[in-house]
Amino acid sequence: MRDAERINSLSDLSLGSDCQIVSLELSGLLRRRILDLGIVPGTLIRCIRRGPSGDPTAYMVRGTLIALRSEDAAQIFVRKLSNGEECV
Amino acid sequence: MCAMSPSRVLSEVYGQAECVRNSYLKSFSDQIVADIYGNAEQITKHVLSKKESQRISFDLTIDNLVTSKWFGYPLMILLLVGVFWLTIEGANFPSELLATVLFAFQDQLTLWFQWAGAPNWVHGVLVLGVYRTLAWVIAVMLPPMAIFFPLFTLLEDSGYLPRIAFNLDHIFKRAKACGKQSLTMCMGFGCNAAGVTSCRIIDSPRERLIAILTNNFVPCNGRFPTLIAITSIFIGGAIASYSGLINALVISTIILLGVAVTLSVSWILSMTILKGEPSSLVLELPSYRRPKIGAVIYRSMLDRTLFVLRRSIIVAAPAGAVIWILANVYIGDQNILSAVAHILNPFGQLIGLDGFILMAFILGLPANEIVLPILIMSYLSTGSLQDYSSLEELRNVLVSNGWTWLTAINVMLFSLLHWPCATTLLTTYKETGSKKWVFLSFLIPTLIGFTACFIFTQVVQFFGLV
Amino acid sequence: MILSAEKKNNQFTVALAGNPNVGKSTIFNALTGLHQHTGNWPGKTVDNAQGIYEHQKKSFLIVDLPGTYSLLAHTVEEQIARDYLCFANPDVTVVVLDATCLERNLNLALQVFEITSKVIVCLNLMDEATKKDLVIDVPSLERELGVPVVATAARQGKGLFELRKKIFQVASGSLQPSPRQIKYSSDVENALKELLPLVENIANNTLSPRWIALRLLDGDQSFLRSLSNYLDIDQASFQFQDWEESKCAQ
Numbered sequence: 001m002r003d004a005e006r007i008n009s010l011s012d013l014s015l016g017s018d019c020q021i022v023s024l025e026l027s028g029l030l031r032r033r034i035l036d037l038g039i040v041p042g043t044l045i046r047c048i049r050r051g052p053s054g055d056p057t058a059y060m061v062r063g064t065l066i067a068l069r070s071e072d073a074a075q076i077f078v079r080k081l082s083n084g085e086e087c088v
Numbered sequence: 089m090c091a092m093s094p095s096r097v098l099s100e101v102y103g104q105a106e107c108v109r110n111s112y113l114k115s116f117s118d119q120i121v122a123d124i125y126g127n128a129e130q131i132t133k134h135v136l137s138k139k140e141s142q143r144i145s146f147d148l149t150i151d152n153l154v155t156s157k158w159f160g161y162p163l164m165i166l167l168l169v170g171v172f173w174l175t176i177e178g179a180n181f182p183s184e185l186l187a188t189v190l191f192a193f194q195d196q197l198t199l200w201f202q203w204a205g206a207p208n209w210v211h212g213v214l215v216l217g218v219y220r221t222l223a224w225v226i227a228v229m230l231p232p233m234a235i236f237f238p239l240f241t242l243l244e245d246s247g248y249l250p251r252i253a254f255n256l257d258h259i260f261k262r263a264k265a266c267g268k269q270s271l272t273m274c275m276g277f278g279c280n281a282a283g284v285t286s287c288r289i290i291d292s293p294r295e296r297l298i299a300i301l302t303n304n305f306v307p308c309n310g311r312f313p314t315l316i317a318i319t320s321i322f323i324g325g326a327i328a329s330y331s332g333l334i335n336a337l338v339i340s341t342i343i344l345l346g347v348a349v350t351l352s353v354s355w356i357l358s359m360t361i362l363k364g365e366p367s368s369l370v371l372e373l374p375s376y377r378r379p380k381i382g383a384v385i386y387r388s389m390l391d392r393t394l395f396v397l398r399r400s401i402i403v404a405a406p407a408g409a410v411i412w413i414l415a416n417v418y419i420g421d422q423n424i425l426s427a428v429a430h431i432l433n434p435f436g437q438l439i440g441l442d443g444f445i446l447m448a449f450i451l452g453l454p455a456n457e458i459v460l461p462i463l464i465m466s467y468l469s470t471g472s473l474q475d476y477s478s479l480e481e482l483r484n485v486l487v488s489n490g491w492t493w494l495t496a497i498n499v500m501l502f503s504l505l506h507w508p509c510a511t512t513l514l515t516t517y518k519e520t521g522s523k524k525w526v527f528l529s530f531l532i533p534t535l536i537g538f539t540a541c542f543i544f545t546q547v548v549q550f551f552g553l554v
Numbered sequence: 555m556i557l558s559a560e561k562k563n564n565q566f567t568v569a570l571a572g573n574p575n576v577g578k579s580t581i582f583n584a585l586t587g588l589h590q591h592t593g594n595w596p597g598k599t600v601d602n603a604q605g606i607y608e609h610q611k612k613s614f615l616i617v618d619l620p621g622t623y624s625l626l627a628h629t630v631e632e633q634i635a636r637d638y639l640c641f642a643n644p645d646v647t648v649v650v651l652d653a654t655c656l657e658r659n660l661n662l663a664l665q666v667f668e669i670t671s672k673v674i675v676c677l678n679l680m681d682e683a684t685k686k687d688l689v690i691d692v693p694s695l696e697r698e699l700g701v702p703v704v705a706t707a708a709r710q711g712k713g714l715f716e717l718r719k720k721i722f723q724v725a726s727g728s729l730q731p732s733p734r735q736i737k738y739s740s741d742v743e744n745a746l747k748e749l750l751p752l753v754e755n756i757a758n759n760t761l762s763p764r765w766i767a768l769r770l771l772d773g774d775q776s777f778l779r780s781l782s783n784y785l786d787i788d789q790a791s792f793q794f795q796d797w798e799e800s801k802c803a804q
Contacts, residue, residue, distance in 0.1 A: 024118075030368045031292060032628040037370065038658050040122040049151060052160040053258040056267070056490060058151075058373055062125075065373035067254050072368050076704040098782055101752045105770035108748050110740055116771040121626070123738040128660035131734075135695040136656055142668055288600070291629065374575050375654060377682060380709050382578070 009079060011057070011073035014045040019078035020044055026075045034076075038062045045078065119229045121402050130530050147375050154248065160255050167248075168343075169336065171239050172277075175309075176316060179231035186230065190223035212416060213409045221408025221458060225400055228457050232309050233393045236278050241388040249274070250371055257369050264358035265349045266295040267369050269302075273350065276306040279396045280508055281515040283308075288519075294364045300516055304508040306348040307342065308402070310456035311503050315342060317460060321483045322496035346504050353532060361528075391448035403454035411451055411462060425466050439538055440498035440545030442490065449502065454510045459503070494554045500542045505537035557694030565606075565613045566725040567642070571666055572637060573659050574621035579603075580708040581650055582618045585718070595620075595634050595758045603626070609718045614725070617644065623658075625665040627776045637780045639669045640761060647727045648717070650676045653683035653690055653705070665731035668765050673701045674720050674731070681707040701731035735764075745771055 007022055021043045024031060038059055039045065046060040056067045068076075109116055110180070153159050197219060201211040243249050249271055257267025268290050276283030283303040291529075292298040307315060319338045358367070414424040426449070433443030444466045452459035467489050486495075507530045508516070517526045548554055570576040582590070586605025595602045603618040619638055620631035627633045639647060645711040649666050651659040656677075663675055675695075683690060696703040702720045706713030723729035738746070749767040761781075 002455065028365065029628060030370065032626070033370045033623075035118065035121045036624040036626065036628070036661070037372070038125050038128075038661060040118070040125050042122065043125070048148075049155060051155060051258060052157045052255055055258050055261070056254065056369055056371070058155075060388065062657040064658055065367065067257070067371040067373055069257070069369050071366070072370075098778065098785070101749075102770065102778060104752055105749055105767075105773075108745050109771060109773065112745060114741055116742060116745065117626075117773060119739060119742055120768060120772060121624075123742060124661055124664050124736055125657075126739075127664055127734075127736050128657050131660055131695070132657040132696045134698055136688060136693075372575070375682065375686070383709065387583075402747075447570045 006080060007077055009074045009078040010078050011070045015047050018046045018081045020081060022077045022079050024076050026072060030072060037066055101362055150376055154251050155255055164252060164255060174239060175232050175236045178235045182231040183227050187227040190227055194219055205427060206274050214413055217412025218405050218408040221404050222401060224461050225404045225455060225457055228313050229309060229400060233396060234310060237388040237392040238385050240278055241384045242379050245384055247374045247376045250373050253371055254373060264367050265298050265354040266290050266367055269299040272299045272303060274305045276303045278309055280304050280308045280512040282392060282396060284515045284519055286510055294362050295367055298357050298362055300519060301357060301532060302350045302353050304512060304533050305346045307346060307504055313457060314460045314503050315339060315500055318496050318500055342500060342504055360518040400455045404458060404512050407454040429466060439541035440494055445499060449506055458508050492554050494548050498545060501541050502537050505533050505540055507534045562581055565615050566645040568614050568616045568721055569619055569638060569644040569647045570616055571619045571647060572621060573623055573662055575653060576652040577708050578621055578649050578650045581678065582616060584708050584711060584714050586616055598630055600631055600634055609722050624662060627774060633776055639666060641784045646672050646674060646721050648676050650672045650678050653677050654678050654686055655689060664736050668736065671731055671733055672724050673733050674724055674752045675699060675703045677699055677703055677705045678708055680712060700734045704730060747781060
């Protein structure tokens with residue numbers, strides 16, 4: 001497998017890097033909320049900034065900034081994009 | 089089909105839908121959301137074009153500053169102090185002016201009552217009781233609220249407030265609560281009832297309840313005048329040359345204590361009666377926008393300031409009548425007010441207060457801003473609210489009634505940590521729909537207040553510091 | 555439960571839907587001025603603002619729905635907004651979109667399109683979008699969506715007259731939008747085909763069978779509960795318990 005194809009969790013993403021959502025392993029209200037905000041499989045997402053203590057992290061999704069806690073982001077799985085692919 | 093009741097049809101169809109759903113591997117609810125977004129993406133692709141953008145980097149630059157490790161917190165504290173400074177300083181003059189005008193009108197009212205030949209007690213209840221209390225509440229409350237709420241709305245509209253939640257979330261996470269609770273606390277500085285209502289922004293019912301039950305631990309506009317007056321008299325006033333700075337520090341310490349109690353109580357609640365689903369945060373950080381000043385003032389005055397003021401007037405008016413009656417109906421040679429204070433006194437002394445102070449807090453249930461006036465009124469037993477413009481006069485009254493710095497600190501502690509006002513309790517009932525939570529929101533701060541004052545007093549007295 | 559809008563005869567009702575934070579209340583205030591009153595939705599702790607304005611000698615009652623990201627009803631706000639659109643049958647629904655994040659906002663608009671065809675899209679915060687160097691081709695958005703699109707900057711008071719005009723046209727029937735329907739992936743469309751014949755028995759004229767079928771596929775119980783209320787079904791005879799159980803089978 002190529003490096004770019006590896007599947008990570010969203011919380012492992014480094015600042016400024018782009019990825020594509022593969023699956024969400026969250027449940028309940030939180031899952032619905034996150035889906036409704038447009039974080040669905042296939043969505044492109046970019047890690048923008050972390051809070052002063054390193055958590056939560058703000059992600060750029062569909063033109064808006066959304067902050068998630070690292071525990072929750074750890075349940076969202078993503079595929080890193082290689083440099084050529086377009087994002088956000 | 090017509091013979092069947094619609095309910096049968098519906099539940100049958102639901103059963104069949106269940107079969108259809110189970111015959112596919114995928115979760116339809118996820119697929120439906122994903123498909124809707126797929127359509128939205130397509131449309132957007134056709135109609136939207138982006139130029140090389142400067143503005144997004146503008147947002148990013150501001151965010152780099154306000155959420156940075158080094159500037160994020162100092163900036164927040166600076167804004168907090170700035171808002172309070174503007175509120176307190178800015179309210180001074182209009183408050184005095186309002187008091188002068190309203191109390192002057194009281195004399196006019198008295199003349200009219202005399203002219204109409206109204207009995208003394210009618211004049212007492214309506215003018216010295218109801219009107220004087222209302223005048224006090226309006227003079228003390230309206231100016232700070234008319235400054236605080238627009239400032240708050242300004243921060244809200246500019247898009248800064250969600251950044252506070254973003255910065256502070258990790259602290260609330262440790263208390264197993266939601267970062268948005270910090271925003272409801274900010275609102276609580278203006279008015280706890282408004283703070284309780286604002287808890288609607290928290291999605292999870294568990295975390296919302298935590299925020300509602302602990303909102304009272306941030307001192308509201310009604311309690312600030314008491315805190316500020318007492319600090320100025322007993323602490324800041326003692327070191328005259330830096331009094332302004334010392335006062336600000338003391339008030340900030342009290343606020344920080346309130347925040348610490350909020351976090352601890354939130355944590356205890358989520359470990360005990362409000363155990364449940366782990367907490368989470370999904371927070372949108374909107375773009376910064378330049379607020380429309382006119383709209384901000386219009387909306388904050390209409391929706392918040394006048395709304396809160398109206399509610400306080402509704403509770404303060406009858407309270408004024410009751411207080412006047414209590415102060416003017418005599419049993420033997422004592423009015424009811426003093427009689428009750430004597431009964432409460434031993435208990436009050438135990439927690440470093442006295443009977444009159446405790447009674448003032450109890451009578452202040454309708455609205456916290458009348459606590460200090462009731463207290464002065466009872467000390468003087470003149471039977472009506474006094475407007476004490478000079479702090480020196482106020483200090484003399486308090487000291488001659490046995491106040492020490494210990495009493496002063498206990499009053500401030502108790503002001504921060506005691507039952508919520510009637511309006512807040514009512515709002516809590518409306519929001520939670522349950523008497524149980526209202527009772528808890530009353531009980532928790534009250535217990536903490538008694539305990540804190542008791543321990544503090546006993547320790548200070550044990551070491552003979554007073 | 556939700557149909558408490560105090561509608562008079564000859565008055566058009568206009569529902570205002572939109573994501574949170576898109577300037578919906580600015581538009582509401584700009585349209586109604588001081589002719590508004592606020593309360594709560596019956597039995598809910600969610601604000602309900604209604605207001606009145608006149609245009610072309612016709613009176614319009616505006617109902618400001620709670621700001622929501624979707625109508626799939628996972629929160630009380632979403633449920634209120636959805637039930638109002640489904641069952642109160644407003645004459646016009648205005649969906650307010652934030653022009654600076656069109657894609658996210660279209661999610662809600664497309665869902666509204668599935669419920670009612672009398673829709674106008676109000677593309678608000680155009681000034682902010684311009685500042686962000688975003689260019690939106692409004693005529694082609696109109697074509698894509700199949701409904702009138704009015705670009706506004708409500709805080710500057712721009713575009714509001716045009717909005718009133720379009721509301722009037724749609725309410726009076728002189729303009730008939732045909733909103734774009736969502737194309738689902740093949741699995742969903744196939745399942746819909748299986749369900750549609752069954753659903754047609756329940757749906758009356760006001761509700762789209764496709765929408766009901768979608769909610770059935772969703773397993774959305776809150777909608778079915780509202781639907782059963784609407785169809786005047788005795789709650790007791792309705793077997794929600796079984797539903798809860800059958801849901802576990804997933």
